[in-house]
Amino acid sequence: MKLPKLDLSIQKSCKPAMLGRMWQASRRALNLEHSPAHQFACSQWQSSPHPSTVYLIYRWLFFVSVVSIGVASFSCQRLPRLYEGPKVELNYMKWFIYFTNWGYLLIALQAGLALAVLHRYRAQKFNSPCEEDEIPIPLGRRARTPLLCRAYWLSHNIATDLAFVISLVYWALVHDPKIHEVNALNVLVHGGNSLSMLLELAVTSHPVRAAHALYSAGAGLAYGVFSAFYWAVGGTDRIGRPAIYPALDWNKPGSAFGFVALCAVVMVFAHALATFVAAARTRLASRMRARNHADRLALPTH
Template sequence: MCKNVATVPMKKTMDSAIQKSCKPAMLGRMWQASRRALNLEHSPAHQFACSQWQSSPHPSTPYLVYRWLVFLSVVSIGVASFACQRLPRLYDGPKVELNYMKWFIYFTNWGYLLIALQAGLALAVAHRYRAQKLNSLNLRFAACEEDEIPIPLGRRARTPLLCRAYWLAHVIATDLAFVISLVYWALVHDPKIHEVNALNVLVHGGNSVLMLCELAVTAHPIRAAHALYSAGAGLAYGVFSAFYWAVGGTDRIGLPAIYPALDWNKPGSAFGFVSLCAVVMVFAHALATCVAAARARLAQRLRPRAHSDRLTLPTH
């Protein structure tokens, strides 16, 4: 009888000890899963340099031409947007001297700079793997997506820094383009002030069209968890606009708010506008994720799987 009685508290003690030891293990697994979802590691890395619609693990000539066309077009439009600044045609306020450097305070131009950055990085990635192909023609494993450096067993090669930088810029630029186009035409555009000309349409509409084309052409995936990076960029602009207002900054015509809807003299409406943009950002990233997934599935159905795809490591 005494032995049976003594085992009851001992069993409870063991159960509580097991529960306590399981909690840190569960939290550790959750932390590791979150890190894997948020990291910028992906295999095969050559997907960052190729189109979804090619079978070779190295950038094709048509894709390289496409990358140059995108880069030159984006840079040309950006330079024109900066150089052709002027006061609104219907502006009838006091005379102000146009400050060209205020081009950099607008969220639209932040997004456009990110589009130009991702276009330049994409071109650099394509040329890197193009050069790798030329340097490895006489090697037995020319389709290797890394730098032909032997990888020790049990270890995975990290995604090159250039590819990770391009992926991050691409994700943020895509989400911001969708948000900028929607918010500008729905809330910011005022027909009494803003002209509807070719440059305005290209910057506030062509940006989204271009990033949709990028999603349709490129081969790398879009992860749902990476929405946090875009949200961070949007939050950074919100903080910048508040700081700019606090130090007395004005827009190009001398008003204290960069955008009427982002007037920090009315903090309630400003916070509401930032919150609305955050919600739209989530939907924009969900759209980008769905488009990238549909592109990959469609390409898999329309063309046979390449030999290189069968030999690649899984995404991690």
């Protein structure tokens, strides 16, 4: 009769411990701590742990290109060529109400932060390789990842997911041939954004954690809240319509809520794609290094 009581007491004591381990695992998955921190300043394809000159050139070219396209998008605003509605005067500041431009600002932000991280670590010397530590170290026993690196990692994750979702949603649901022109600038901000972040995923060396999808989904929900507030105070789009996007018309709250929820779900799948690309990049680079190392160790055949 005593054994069941003992088993029951063990089960009761195990529950808090199990919940504690689940909480710690969730906390580790969601945090923005990563070691070594200088991995954020490196490319996956360099052999040295020190930030390379080639990667520095790439980072500057990427930053200048993204900022130039963003400036062109802001300064070249005009009514659609096929627009036949009443004459309206464009308010350039309404550029900031569009989800596309939120996403593009995040691409520019992460590009600037990546450049700042690289310059921070370029003057330092490292003996450890620019790869993730294989043995996990408890958070309390290691130095925290610098705020600059955490800010870059967060903005990179969100910018990547937003770019994929923006390209998909725009061409599938938003683009209207009667209003929107298919020109170079339109293609760059609604297609080039995703290509840019795919390039970033292929070049950078830091990981993409699956749990960080919550941050991107939160960013999408934040835009939904903004659009509802903007509608509530009487805001209009650039040609005077009450909804920023036809699919996000808060005069029809049911469909608007559904659209926001759909975007949040798609954001999670977009993050899954980013996680897969980053993992494939890491595995391919590891195989190439192992093959090159084996070739150097191979004995001559003559």
